[in-house]
Amino acid sequence: MSPVRSLARVLLSGIFLAGGVRQLRSPEQYVQRAKPVTDRLTPLLERAAPTLPSDTETLVRVNGAAHLAGGLLLATGHFTRPVSLLLAGSMVPTTLAGHPFWTHDDPETRTGQQVHFMKNLGLIGGLLLAAADTHGRPSLRWRAGHRIGHSRRSVQRAVRTARRETRLAVRSAAAARRLPG
Structure with missing residues (x-):
């Protein structure tokens, strides 16, 4: 395994490890921002899997657990392709909930949220590259x-x-x- 791939995976996983721990330790600080997205997802979740929890705090914790576990697996080089896809998929609602720049009227706040939104899109792109990486094998x-x-x-x-x-x-x-x- 090349040192560049290993370093890139460790660097990419850092934000998921830190964010996952924060979401698991204190989900209440994320609930308010996540509520608009989870309110839209809840009917879909209830139809697709009625036994799964649908309250916002639990979904924030699940997202945090996915980020923490995915970050650990990505950093250690285990199941990197499926984990990268999982993390990229989890970043979509995270990005929509965390950085809705289109809802802000203040130009400074709007610009700051837009920068974070674009950063998350860059992370999704990096994760998609990691998901497509075959380590030089067919x-x-x-x-x-x-x-x-x-x-x-x-x-x-x-x-x-x-x-x-x-x-x-x-x-x-x-x-x-x-x-x-």
Whole structure:
């Protein structure tokens, strides 16, 4: 594993580790900002999975746990591709709830929120790159296609061999019938 990849993952995971711990320790400071987004998501969650909790504080804690666990896995290099996708997906509601710059009238506040919004978009981009990174190895899609192509060629080779063997057997049987005996 290259040192650059390792360092990049550790640096990228830092914000998730710190944010996850903060959300787990004191979710109440995030509840007010998250409420508009969770109010929109709650009907979808109740339809999709009625047994899951839908109150804002619990969802903030779940998001914090996802960020903490995902940050740890990303930093240690375990399950980096799926964890990166999980973190990128969790950043969408986090960004919408945390930095709605379009709701602010004060130009200074609006600019500050817009900077944080764009920073989060950059984090999502970095996470998508980490999700696509195969560490120099071929992707699963390529390996599956290559395996299928290899299997197809093997079957075609076996069919050609069977046909050739059949033709030889037919010729041998015909030649054996023609022999006096």
